Amino acid sequence: MDFILNEEQMLLRDMAARFAADARARQEKTPEEPGRRWSRFAELGLLGLTLGEAHGGLGGGGVETMIVAEEMGRQLLTEPFVPAVAMVSPLIGELGSKDHHEQILPRLAAGEVLVVPAFLEPEARYDLAQVATIARADGDQVRITGRKAVVLNAPQADLLLVSTRSAGATGAMEGISLYLVPCQAPGVSLRAITTLDGRPAAEVNFDAVAVAATSRLGSAGTALPAIERAVDRGIAALAGEAVGAMAALLDLTAEYLRTRKQFGAPIGKFQALQHKLVDMRVALELARSVAAAAAMAVDIPDAELRRRFISAAKVQVTRSGRLIGQAAIQLHGAMGMTEEYGAGRYLKRLVVIGALYGDFAHHLERFAATAEPAGLPN
Amino acid sequence: MKFTLSPELEAFRQDVRRFVADNLSPATRAKVDEGRRLVKADYVDWYRILHAKGWITPGWPVEHGGTDWSPLERYIFEEETALGGAPPVTGGINMIGPVLIAFGTPEQKAAYLPAMRRGDLWWAQGFSEPGSGSDLASLSTKAVLEGDHYVVNGTKIWQTQAAYADMMFALVRTRFEGKPQEGITLLLLDMKSPGLSIQPIRTIDGGQELYQCFFDNVRVPIENRVGADSKGWTYAKYLLGFERHGIAGIGHAKRQMVRIKRIAAAEQDRGTRLIDQPRWGERIALLEIELMALECLSLRLIQESEMMGAGKGPGVEASILKIRGTELRQEMFELLTDLTGPYVIPFDEEVMRSGWGNAAPVGPAHAATIASNYLDSRKISIYGGANEIQRNVLAKSILGL
Ligand SMILES: Cc1cc2nc3c(=O)[nH]c(=O)nc-3n(C[C@H](O)[C@H](O)[C@H](O)COP(=O)(O)OP(=O)(O)OC[C@H]3O[C@@H](n4cnc5c(N)ncnc54)[C@H](O)[C@@H]3O)c2cc1C
Numbered sequence: 061m062d063f064i065l066n067e068e069q070m071l072l073r074d075m076a077a078r079f080a081a082d083a084r085a086r087q088e089k090t091p092e093e094p095g096r097r098w099s100r101f102a103e104l105g106l107l108g109l110t111l112g113e114a115h116g117g118l119g120g121g122g123v124e125t126m127i128v129a130e131e132m133g134r135q136l137l138t139e140p141f142v143p144a145v146a147m148v149s150p151l152i153g154e155l156g157s158k159d160h161h162e163q164i165l166p167r168l169a170a171g172e173v174l175v176v177p178a179f180l181e182p183e184a185r186y187d188l189a190q191v192a193t194i195a196r197a198d199g200d201q202v203r204i205t206g207r208k209a210v211v212l213n214a215p216q217a218d219l220l221l222v223s224t225r226s227a228g229a230t231g232a233m234e235g236i237s238l239y240l241v242p243c244q245a246p247g248v249s250l251r252a253i254t255t256l257d258g259r260p261a262a263e264v265n266f267d268a269v270a271v272a273a274t275s276r277l278g279s280a281g282t283a284l285p286a287i288e289r290a291v292d293r294g295i296a297a298l299a300g301e302a303v304g305a306m307a308a309l310l311d312l313t314a315e316y317l318r319t320r321k322q323f324g325a326p327i328g329k330f331q332a333l334q335h336k337l338v339d340m341r342v343a344l345e346l347a348r349s350v351a352a353a354a355a356m357a358v359d360i361p362d363a364e365l366r367r368r369f370i371s372a373a374k375v376q377v378t379r380s381g382r383l384i385g386q387a388a389i390q391l392h393g394a395m396g397m398t399e400e401y402g403a404g405r406y407l408k409r410l411v412v413i414g415a416l417y418g419d420f421a422h423h424l425e426r427f428a429a430t431a432e433p434a435g436l437p438n
Numbered sequence: 439m440k441f442t443l444s445p446e447l448e449a450f451r452q453d454v455r456r457f458v459a460d461n462l463s464p465a466t467r468a469k470v471d472e473g474r475r476l477v478k479a480d481y482v483d484w485y486r487i488l489h490a491k492g493w494i495t496p497g498w499p500v501e502h503g504g505t506d507w508s509p510l511e512r513y514i515f516e517e518e519t520a521l522g523g524a525p526p527v528t529g530g531i532n533m534i535g536p537v538l539i540a541f542g543t544p545e546q547k548a549a550y551l552p553a554m555r556r557g558d559l560w561w562a563q564g565f566s567e568p569g570s571g572s573d574l575a576s577l578s579t580k581a582v583l584e585g586d587h588y589v590v591n592g593t594k595i596w597q598t599q600a601a602y603a604d605m606m607f608a609l610v611r612t613r614f615e616g617k618p619q620e621g622i623t624l625l626l627l628d629m630k631s632p633g634l635s636i637q638p639i640r641t642i643d644g645g646q647e648l649y650q651c652f653f654d655n656v657r658v659p660i661e662n663r664v665g666a667d668s669k670g671w672t673y674a675k676y677l678l679g680f681e682r683h684g685i686a687g688i689g690h691a692k693r694q695m696v697r698i699k700r701i702a703a704a705e706q707d708r709g710t711r712l713i714d715q716p717r718w719g720e721r722i723a724l725l726e727i728e729l730m731a732l733e734c735l736s737l738r739l740i741q742e743s744e745m746m747g748a749g750k751g752p753g754v755e756a757s758i759l760k761i762r763g764t765e766l767r768q769e770m771f772e773l774l775t776d777l778t779g780p781y782v783i784p785f786d787e788e789v790m791r792s793g794w795g796n797a798a799p800v801g802p803a804h805a806a807t808i809a810s811n812y813l814d815s816r817k818i819s820i821y822g823g824a825n826e827i828q829r830n831v832l833a834k835s836i837l838g839l
Contacts, residue, residue, distance in 0.1 A: 183706070185705075185706070185707045185708075186780070187707070187708055190708070210780050210781070210783050210784060210801075231708065231709075251800065253784040253785075253786070254784070254785060255785060256782070256784070256809045261784065263800055321569075322570075322571060322572050322573040322576075323572070324576075330826070332826050332829065332830070333826065382772065386768075386816060389642075389816045389820075390816070390819060390820065390824075390825075393571050393572070393820055394566070394571065394595075394596045394648075394817075394820055396642075396816070397641045397642055397816065397817050397820065398639055398640065398642070398648075399640040399642055404641075404642030407642070407813070407816075408809075411775065411809060411813075412783050415775075415778075415782045415783050416780070416783070419776055419779060421718070422707075424717070425717070
């Protein structure tokens with residue numbers, strides 16, 4: 061593994077850092093309409109980051125996605141970069157027909173349409189194969205009936221990318237197909253929710269929603285591996301976001317320890333607190349490193365090895381996030397408990413990231429179930 | 439050593455348990471069960487029930503309405519009321535109450551103690567300031583004696599439920615020379631005093647229980663001073679050292695354990711209840727063992743200190759109970775968060791206050807309060823002497839420094 065960014069990646073990082081800091085500052089001054097904020101992403105080309113050049117994109121992979129996500133996490137931006145850019149765009153690029161490519165991809169890159177994934181279901185917890193949403197053929201249409209859980213950014217989306225079952229029992233690996241479903245289609249209903257970290261989301265119900273058979277992505281019944289790949293890309297990006305949030309929180313805490321005085325000294329003089337801060341830093345460095353490895357692993361062909369790194373990153377990032385988030389609150393004393401101060405906002409983001417696309421326990425199990433890479437000495 | 443407590447104590451435990459079950463309002467119990475927010479009436483209604491039974495101030499001397507229970511009985515009472523879902527007894531009863539009894543004038547005792555027992559008088563604790571938290575003795579809210587009034591200027595912060603309070607007991611600085619501890623006076627302020635204003639502070643769990651209090655030439659009659667001028671630090675230390683029997687929060691922790699098991703039985707992964715899956719089962723068991731160890735430690739310390747003298751609570755060992763009790767409960771809320779999985783993500787402050795009402799819950803009904811409860815639990819290792827400070831106290835005592 062080579063952890064060093066190349067020149068283009070460094071440029072991307074600097075650009076994303078400036079952009080995200082600017083977006084945050086702008087947001088704090090006068091809250092902008094969400095559509096306007098999203099189009100700024102498009103203006104910089106960030107929405108085409110993961111699309112091939114043929115589709116007007118930059119052709120970036122896991123590493124580029126992570127670079128941008130980290131800066132977003134650092135500034136706690138809530139735009140749907142991870143669902144749309146990290147997950148959906150590559151998936152449409154991979155599975156979509158020529159028509160899909162021509163009709164959707166340029167508009168994704170331009171920020172004209174927002175497509176978000178709707179994979180998990182109320183009873184599924186984190187199992188992507190637990191698909192009880194049914195797609196039934198009806199002439200040259202398909203009728204979709206079912207429910208999807210905690211769909212991030214659904215209230216802002218134009219289309220949902222929905223996993224459905226066309227064959228097999230709930231839980232079977234085969235028989236899963238992906239459909240693009242317009243949010244405005246009759247029979248789609250949203251129960252809007254707000255997430256702990258302040259993003260719009262929804263529980264989505266599909267009641268015999270009719271879509272054209274051509275809105276299926278890829279061949280019927282075989283979508284699960286691609287869904288899993290898309291989720292892994294999402295996890296790698298979320299890990300980047302978490303690293304950005306942790307780094308910012310560590311900076312904030314260090315600054316507080318330098319300036320808050322008790323007993324006639326900055327509290328950073330107390331060794332008990334110094335050691336806690338160091339533990340936070342160690343946790344950050346581990347998370348940053350495994351997250352980078354996971355971002356690289358996103359694009360390798362060996363699915364088993366990819367899973368191993370993605371799950372390892374999710375476990376490490378969740379643990380580091382909890383350690384850093386909780387310690388940051390503790391070291392701030394009562395100030396850390398206030399909404400206004402802002403340390404808690406990072407903790408909330410880290411809690412949400414921990415609970416998205418497989419928690420600690422889920423990925424521990426998934427990691428344990430992957431084969432060790434070949435070639436180790438006995 | 440004997441495995442069981444005496445039959446009398448066991449009977450007492452059953453009495454308290456039955457009393458809570460029979461008398462606590464089901465609506466309040468449901469809020470506590472579900473982790474929703476309590477309002478003042480939830481507390482005060484319960485205090486009135488306790489008062490009618492003669493159980494509102496077990497720790498006070500009998501002549502002031504105490505129960506003359508042994509430390510072990512008081513421990514059992516606290517455990518059983520918490521376990522039964524009762525709101526904690528707060529609002530100053532266990533803080534300023536004992537101080538007034540020990541150091542107050544007959545007029546102060548008559549004016550405040552009966553009203554406190556009846557649930558008619560709620561106190562805010564005016565100790566911390568923006569510049570003085572762990573280092574409380576550095577406080578700088580100033581009180582100047584002018585004739586028969588103290589004139590108070592400055593600010594206090596982090597007062598819990600100041601909007602519920604009728605009165606505040608506050609530490610103020612009356613002398614600026616000498617050791618900081620020696621210039622502090624304990625005053626009793628009417629919250630309606632002209633010049634006293636409060637401002638709510640929103641917390642990360644979505645709640646709004648904390649306040650900053652501002653004093654702009656607030657006039658406090660000299661008869662509202664507790665004890666002597668500039669001796670407030672002694673009274674504050676007495677106050678903070680008073681109620682330590684329940685410091686480990688065993689009853690509360692046991693109740694969370696019940697909640698953990700209920701949720702672990704309700705949540706499923708691929709058709710199997712989480713509680714039946716070894717990786718979750720073991721985590722639950724580990725916390726249960728930690729809880730058992732802490733409970734044994736609490737009981738042991740109470741009995742040992744009872745043996746050694748004067749029915750005092752545990753000494754520096756209380757710091758062990760505070761550290762482990764708070765960190766264990768925080769681990770329980772972490773586990774609750776993990777058990778809840780993706781449905782920890784939605785957040786709705788309205789549900790925290792009023793429940794789901796007639797609306798169908800988003801996800802399992804138990805999920806809605808978990809994230810807020812988890813975030814809220816971060817406070818317990820900060821207040822009541824932050825855990826770092828408790829560790830400093832213990833370290834000094836172990837090393838004999
Ligand atoms: C929910 C809540 C309710 C509260 N209610 C009240 C109330 O009703 N009335 C009231 O007066 N106050 C109240 N407080 C305030 C509480 O007493 C203080 O938060 C506490 O004393 C810590 O002070 P601080 O918050 O200023 O933190 P600081 O003292 O600034 O401490 C910041 C960090 O530094 C650490 N630290 C400080 N000194 C040392 C040291 N010497 N060695 C090692 N570490 C150190 C602390 O442990 C903490 O981690 C409440 C606080 C909370 C969170």
